[in-house]
Amino acid sequence: MEVGKVIEDSLQKRGIRRDCDVCQLSLATEKLTSVPDLSRFHFLRTLWLNNNKIRELSCRSINCCLTELYLQNNNIKSVSGALSHLTCLQILFLHNNWIRGLDDTMHELRRMQQLQNATFFLNPISHELGYRHHVIHRLPSLQILDGKEVKPAERKTSFQIYSQDHHRVLQSVAFGRHQS
Numbered sequence: 001m002e003v004g005k006v007i008e009d010s011l012q013k014r015g016i017r018r019d020c021d022v023c024q025l026s027l028a029t030e031k032l033t034s035v036p037d038l039s040r041f042h043f044l045r046t047l048w049l050n051n052n053k054i055r056e057l058s059c060r061s062i063n064c065c066l067t068e069l070y071l072q073n074n075n076i077k078s079v080s081g082a083l084s085h086l087t088c089l090q091i092l093f094l095h096n097n098w099i100r101g102l103d104d105t106m107h108e109l110r111r112m113q114q115l116q117n118a119t120f121f122l123n124p125i126s127h128e129l130g131y132r133h134h135v136i137h138r139l140p141s142l143q144i145l146d147g148k149e150v151k152p153a154e155r156k157t158s159f160q161i162y163s164q165d166h167h168r169v170l171q172s173v174a175f176g177r178h179q180s
Contacts, residue, residue, distance in 0.1 A: 102128045
């Protein structure tokens with residue numbers, strides 16, 4: 001089925017007639033192979049694109065005020081160049097895809113200062129050494145990662161691992177030692 005028809009059918013089922021009334025849109029399980037142009041939905045806040053066949057991710061046509069994005073269970077290999085403008089995201093589900101490159105992925109998500117809940121499990125990146133601590137360090141606003149609460153001890157360890165020089169300075173200041 002054509003993507004435009006899928007969108008129109010979804011809106012019709014919910015009785016939505018105007019684009020400005022769309023704040024949630026479900027395009028899950030529609031066999032989509034790419035992200036459709038959604039630029040007409042200026043007030044879109046929640047988008048379900050899960051359980052499709054999306055390979056290449058391009059979300060440039062998605063409103064930057066989106067707060068929830070569900071992309072789990074697709075065939076996505078990379079998020080690079082696709083999500084950085086979505087700075088209002090609070091929830092991002094990307095589990096069960098083919099995403100590689102932990103550093104590149106975290107670089108793409110670095111501007112998401114409000115991201116509280118994210119999933120990356122069942123992706124190659126989740127098997128990289130130090131994965132959980134790396135993600136917690138790079139996305140400090142996260143409260144839940146892969147369905148598990150981020151504990152204060154994990155946050156502290158992540159800070160110590162990935163900010164060793166900064167941590168050493170703080171320790172020396174706290175204990176009155178001079179750096180040589």
